[in-house]
Amino acid sequence: MRFAVIVFPGSNCDADMYYAVQDQLQAEVTYVPHTATQLNDIDAVLIPGGFSYGDYLRTGAIARFAPIMPAIIDFANNGGLVLGVCNGFQILTEAGLLPGALHENKDLAFICKDVQLTVANPNTPFSNRFEKDEVITLPVAHGEGNYYCDAETLAQLEANHQIVFRYQDNPNGSVADIAGICNERGNVLGMMPHPERAVEAILGNTDGQRLLSSLLK
Numbered sequence: 001m002r003f004a005v006i007v008f009p010g011s012n013c014d015a016d017m018y019y020a021v022q023d024q025l026q027a028e029v030t031y032v033p034h035t036a037t038q039l040n041d042i043d044a045v046l047i048p049g050g051f052s053y054g055d056y057l058r059t060g061a062i063a064r065f066a067p068i069m070p071a072i073i074d075f076a077n078n079g080g081l082v083l084g085v086c087n088g089f090q091i092l093t094e095a096g097l098l099p100g101a102l103h104e105n106k107d108l109a110f111i112c113k114d115v116q117l118t119v120a121n122p123n124t125p126f127s128n129r130f131e132k133d134e135v136i137t138l139p140v141a142h143g144e145g146n147y148y149c150d151a152e153t154l155a156q157l158e159a160n161h162q163i164v165f166r167y168q169d170n171p172n173g174s175v176a177d178i179a180g181i182c183n184e185r186g187n188v189l190g191m192m193p194h195p196e197r198a199v200e201a202i203l204g205n206t207d208g209q210r211l212l213s214s215l216l217k
């Protein structure tokens with residue numbers, strides 16, 4: 001299985017993601033720059049965290065127009081696996097691959113800490129190594145992680161089991177404690193917490209390793 005880590009100007013979790021896949025999952029991984037227009041021989045796309053284009057206008061709003069985005073949208077529409085973490089989640093909502101938007105945190109402050117999450121849906125390619133309602137721990141690091149969608153969209157997310165991870169103790173004001181959602185088909189997931197920062201015992205936590213290794217199943 002071959003992973004791509006997409007690199008935008010301002011990405012800052014790309015090397016962590018690459019390391020997590022190469023050294024911890026022992027899978028093949030390659031960087032794909034924002035200027036590329038094709039994804040060649042790729043089985044899963046990882047959009048890492050960071051501050052693409054300096055978070056100007058809105059987080060993800062400029063990255064959404066990067067040359068690589070049409071290829072990612074085609075890949076997703078053909079059922080390819082796409083995981084967006086933090087800024088990656090923000091980019092996926094801006095690109096229309098996931099519903100809703102990420103607003104500023106309710107306290108208007110950057111949050112950087114471990115949070116506990118409930119696995120609301122273990123039946124996705126991103127969560128299949130977890131049990132339903134299992135509580136896992138992952139770090140968050142964001143200023144704009146306050147997930148918002150309207151009531152109708154929320155009802156659809158609930159009905160289709162698209163809410164994959166929920167905060168136990170909501171740190172940012174997200175609607176319905178949402179930490180991560182997938183698309184209706186289940187092949188695109190966006191989440192604010194960072195699995196790539198929790199991939200080995202020396203870091204004190206391997207829950208992120210379990211999450212990323214779900215993709216290998």
Ligand SMILES: NC(=O)CC[C@H](N)C(=O)O
Binds near residue numbers: 051055087143
């Ligand atoms: N770690 C990140 O990806 C940061 C995300 C984002 N740019 C924010 O602060 O909201």
